[in-house]
Amino acid sequence: MKRLRIGLLIGMTALAWVMVSSSIPAYSQEDITSLKDEAFGKGQRPPAVFVHEAHNEKAEIEDCNVCHHVYKNGEKVEDESSEDSRCSDCHNVKKGYPTRPLMKAYHDLCKSCHQTKKVGPITCGECHPRKAASSAHEAEEGH
Amino acid sequence: MHGLYNFVRGPLAWVAFILFVGGTLYRLIAMLVIARKKDNVVFDYFSLFYGLRSIFHWIIPFANRNSRQRPIFTIVTFAFHICLLAAPILLLAHVLLWDESFGISWWTLPEGVADIMTLIVIGGCIYFLWRRLTQPEVKFVTFASDFVILAIVAAPFITGFLAYHQWLGYKFWLILHILAGEVMLVAIPFTRLAHMIYSPFTRAYMGSEFGSVRHARDW
Amino acid sequence: MAEGQVIDGIYFNEVWEDAGLDEGTKKLTPEKIEKVINKVLEGETGARLKVYVDTCVHCGLCSDACHYYLSHDKDPTYAPVAKVKQTMWEMIKKKGRVSPTFMKRASQIASTQCNVCMRCAMYCPFGIDIAYIMSVVRRICHFLGITPLYIQDTAHSHAVTMNQMWVKNDEWPDTLQWQEEDAQEEIPTLRIPLEKEGADIMYSVIGPEPKFLAQLLYQAAVIFETAGLNWTMPATPGWDNSDMAMYTCDNEIMGRVKRVHFETARRLRVKKIVMGECGHAFRSIYDRGNRWLAWKMHPVYVEHAIEFYYNLLKSGKIKIAKKYEESVTLHDPCNVMRGRGLYEMARYVVNEMCADFREMEPNREHNYCCCAGGGVINCGPPFKMTRMLGNRVKAEQIAATGAKVCISPCHNCHSGLEDIVSHYKLGVHVKFISDILYEVMEKPGAV
Numbered sequence: 001m002k003r004l005r006i007g008l009l010i011g012m013t014a015l016a017w018v019m020v021s022s023s024i025p026a027y028s029q030e031d032i033t034s035l036k037d038e039a040f041g042k043g044q045r046p047p048a049v050f051v052h053e054a055h056n057e058k059a060e061i062e063d064c065n066v067c068h069h070v071y072k073n074g075e076k077v078e079d080e081s082s083e084d085s086r087c088s089d090c091h092n093v094k095k096g097y098p099t100r101p102l103m104k105a106y107h108d109l110c111k112s113c114h115q116t117k118k119v120g121p122i123t124c125g126e127c128h129p130r131k132a133a134s135s136a137h138e139a140e141e142g143h
Numbered sequence: 144m145h146g147l148y149n150f151v152r153g154p155l156a157w158v159a160f161i162l163f164v165g166g167t168l169y170r171l172i173a174m175l176v177i178a179r180k181k182d183n184v185v186f187d188y189f190s191l192f193y194g195l196r197s198i199f200h201w202i203i204p205f206a207n208r209n210s211r212q213r214p215i216f217t218i219v220t221f222a223f224h225i226c227l228l229a230a231p232i233l234l235l236a237h238v239l240l241w242d243e244s245f246g247i248s249w250w251t252l253p254e255g256v257a258d259i260m261t262l263i264v265i266g267g268c269i270y271f272l273w274r275r276l277t278q279p280e281v282k283f284v285t286f287a288s289d290f291v292i293l294a295i296v297a298a299p300f301i302t303g304f305l306a307y308h309q310w311l312g313y314k315f316w317l318i319l320h321i322l323a324g325e326v327m328l329v330a331i332p333f334t335r336l337a338h339m340i341y342s343p344f345t346r347a348y349m350g351s352e353f354g355s356v357r358h359a360r361d362w
Numbered sequence: 363m364a365e366g367q368v369i370d371g372i373y374f375n376e377v378w379e380d381a382g383l384d385e386g387t388k389k390l391t392p393e394k395i396e397k398v399i400n401k402v403l404e405g406e407t408g409a410r411l412k413v414y415v416d417t418c419v420h421c422g423l424c425s426d427a428c429h430y431y432l433s434h435d436k437d438p439t440y441a442p443v444a445k446v447k448q449t450m451w452e453m454i455k456k457k458g459r460v461s462p463t464f465m466k467r468a469s470q471i472a473s474t475q476c477n478v479c480m481r482c483a484m485y486c487p488f489g490i491d492i493a494y495i496m497s498v499v500r501r502i503c504h505f506l507g508i509t510p511l512y513i514q515d516t517a518h519s520h521a522v523t524m525n526q527m528w529v530k531n532d533e534w535p536d537t538l539q540w541q542e543e544d545a546q547e548e549i550p551t552l553r554i555p556l557e558k559e560g561a562d563i564m565y566s567v568i569g570p571e572p573k574f575l576a577q578l579l580y581q582a583a584v585i586f587e588t589a590g591l592n593w594t595m596p597a598t599p600g601w602d603n604s605d606m607a608m609y610t611c612d613n614e615i616m617g618r619v620k621r622v623h624f625e626t627a628r629r630l631r632v633k634k635i636v637m638g639e640c641g642h643a644f645r646s647i648y649d650r651g652n653r654w655l656a657w658k659m660h661p662v663y664v665e666h667a668i669e670f671y672y673n674l675l676k677s678g679k680i681k682i683a684k685k686y687e688e689s690v691t692l693h694d695p696c697n698v699m700r701g702r703g704l705y706e707m708a709r710y711v712v713n714e715m716c717a718d719f720r721e722m723e724p725n726r727e728h729n730y731c732c733c734a735g736g737g738v739i740n741c742g743p744p745f746k747m748t749r750m751l752g753n754r755v756k757a758e759q760i761a762a763t764g765a766k767v768c769i770s771p772c773h774n775c776h777s778g779l780e781d782i783v784s785h786y787k788l789g790v791h792v793k794f795i796s797d798i799l800y801e802v803m804e805k806p807g808a809v
Contacts, residue, residue, distance in 0.1 A: 044235060044254045104242060111243075118145050124236050125306065125313045174409050181408025187658055201487055208728055209423060209485045216423070274422075280431070281422040283438035284447045289420055341417040342488045348410075349489025356649065356659075358703035359727050361484050 039088030039102060048127035067109060144314055151321045159325035166332030167340055190351040197350020198343060200362035207362035223267030226260035261304045268297040295330045298323035370463035375439045380744040382511030383466055390462035390506060398505045399458030407498055414490045415454060424492065427485035429730045430475055433754035442482035442492045445471045449499045469508045472499035474745045477736030479696035501611035509610045512742025516606040521615045524622050525602035526569030535597045537572040541579045549807040552587040558594035564632040565595050568604035568640045568773055578638060581800040588805055589679040600626030603637050605646035609737025613654050620651030627662040634663040636670045639794045641697030641772035642735055649701060666698050668771050671795055672707040675714045681804040682714055689718040691765035693779060694729035695772030712769060715798050720763040730756050734778020749778060750785040757786035767791045
């Protein structure tokens with residue numbers, strides 16, 4: 001419980017910080033509260049809520065390449081990671097080939113893990129909540 | 144929640160689609176077999192040209208006299224049926240599920256538009272309910288089953304609307320929405336919703352009789 | 363005035379006494395009803411009835427099509443779908459286990475509160491043929507012996523004499539000779555050729571013409587003579603093209619009557635059958651009887667009087683001397699309009715003959731039924747008020763035209779409209795096309 005509260009605190013702080021000082025272009029991982037990806041343009045749903053630090057702490061993810069993977073010839077390269085590049089660098093928004101399209105990449109990555117672990121959101125509204133995220137969304141847009 | 148969601152979205156969805164497709168095929172084949180056996184004349188009089196001519200005059204609003212006589216009903220029923228078919232098939236969230244399961248996807252409606260279409264379907268159901276309750280000629284031929292059918296149609300749209308807007312109990316409405324959709328799919332071939340399957344045939348047959356035998360218009 | 367009554371738990375929107383219905387019902391047993399219903403449903407119906415019943419969504423859109431419904435101030439029990447509810451749905455749902463009183467009501471609905479005019483089929487978005495469903499109900503009533511008395515008697519006449527009016531074999535040629543003699547006073551060269559093999563045309567009429575409308579035979583003979591056509595009439599049974607057995611759904615008799623009619627035409631080796639101004643007879647030859655005899659279409663070309671007159675006027679074989687001055691309107695009979703699409707030809711003929719033609723609204727294939735056809739007028743005096751009360755809209759429709767003459771190219775419509783005109787005191791004359799054509803045509807041979 002304590003960890004959750006800390007996570008929440010971090011999240012809230014991060015959110016507040018984003019709201020106040022979003023003019024700073026570079027993000028550190030603490031700043032990440034949603035999976036807003038510029039490549040999408042303006043999406044129909046608010047970007048998925050994702051508090052990077054809290055999520056990874058709770059999910060006990062140590063290795064970056066669990067998510068920030070690198071694929072070569074269809075095989076995941078175990079000791080490489082791609083957190084220094086954007087998801088959309090490989091995953092085109094529209095074109096699927098050779099990688100998954102961007103949205104599908106996100107959906108598959110998040111949901112497959114949640115399904116395997118039987119924990120975490122797997123339905124639309126859980127990741128893209130209309131109220132909370134839309135205010136974050138607006139906040140991000142409103143700088 | 145994972146278990147329940149996965150159950151209604153997985154095995155139950157399969158069951159619903161199999162019953163829907165299988166049931167529809169069964170009803171169609173049964174109709175053709177019994178027609179061949181006991182009503183062979185329908186094949187003799189069937190005319191593709193006049194059948195299509197008739198369908199054409201009845202799928203276009205105000206292209207037949209009855210629809211001009213009842214403008215409000217015509218507008219409601221056309222809006223209702225178009226939205227009823229288009230909204231679920233072209234809904235972003237539904238297409239994402241098709242994509243997730245089978246890697247197939249197609250053009251989708253903007254979510255705001257789909258939202259309005261959902262409201263049109265619900266509004267249509269309310270209008271039909273109102274007719275059944277108040278219009279003597281409809282009330283007289285209304286059975287309890289007619290209300291059940293109306294509820295079966297309204298349910299996926301009401302629950303879908305509530306789930307989409309996430310006001311309260313999102314996951315509850317979502318699961319109910321999936322269940323309601325599955326009930327409706329299964330109900331199509333096995334209730335009077337079968338008019339979805341049969342109506343092109345009844346219309347075309349009447350069109351054939353009127354066109355090639357009677358040399359008269361049927362609209 | 364007809365009052366609704368509940369009898370043995372069944373609602374009757376009208377109560378009339380009819381020996382066929384009343385006595386027939388007394389002889390019914392639930393076992394017999396169940397057996398007959400299931401025999402007909404299983405043995406004689408198939409995909410159409412099943413699909414019609416399964417497809418109907420009980421929307422009530424057919425209601426406004428029905429003249430009974432409209433004339434009874436939208437009483438829902440007269441709506442087409444309501445008639446199916448009170449008959450076929452219940453029979454199917456209860457698998458034939460319905461009461462004798464239910465069957466009496468079903469017979470009343472199918473035989474006297476539906477003219478099988480098929481207007482409702484044009485108002486159902488799915489094209490469900492309610493007239494067909496009513497015919498199946500009549501068929502069941504026929505097997506159960508609860509067909510209204512008068513029409514049943516007419517069907518018996520068909521069965522015995524092959525004509526509708528118990529006209530004896532010698533009376534028929536006798537009547538024709540009488541009309542021939544009368545007409546020869548006007549046109550000395552005129553003949554009514556009997557049994558002329560190899561003629562181009564066999565002219566056939568309905569039983570009531572020799573019985574009490576003999577002037578129609580006279581007029582037809584004048585038209586044939588003036589147009590110079592090679593025609594004939596049979597002297598044997600088979601001259602009558604009418605068919606009330608079709609409307610009692612005594613299909614076996616219908617088949618016999620039509621077979622004799624077609625075989626007579628074949629025996630005379632004619633090119634086509636031209637028939638007088640009758641609607642139901644046209645339906646029986648063009649649509650129902652031929653199908654029962656397994657002919658997809660009529661085995662001998664059948665031309666209704668409207669098409670016949672149209673061709674004569676169009677080709678100039680008949681010329682108009684002076685147009686009819688009186689204002690006229692035209693009633694479109696279901697069996698030749700919805701049944702054969704002759705509406706434009708009828709208008710051509712009427713406009714050629716008449717100076718002042720006024721359309722009824724609605725018209726052509728959307729015209730209101732006369733409420734007499736479909737065998738209803740043949741159910742006789744017990745149900746006259748059913749027709750009068752059931753067709754106020756027709757009276758209003760005729761009155762709205764302001765015309766002094768209503769042309770009706772159909773016998774049933776003609777008789778039915780005469781009743782309506784007198785019941786509603788419209789002061790309109792009902793005429794056949796031939797009445798006016800005979801009056802206004804050039805008759806070069808006349809002395």
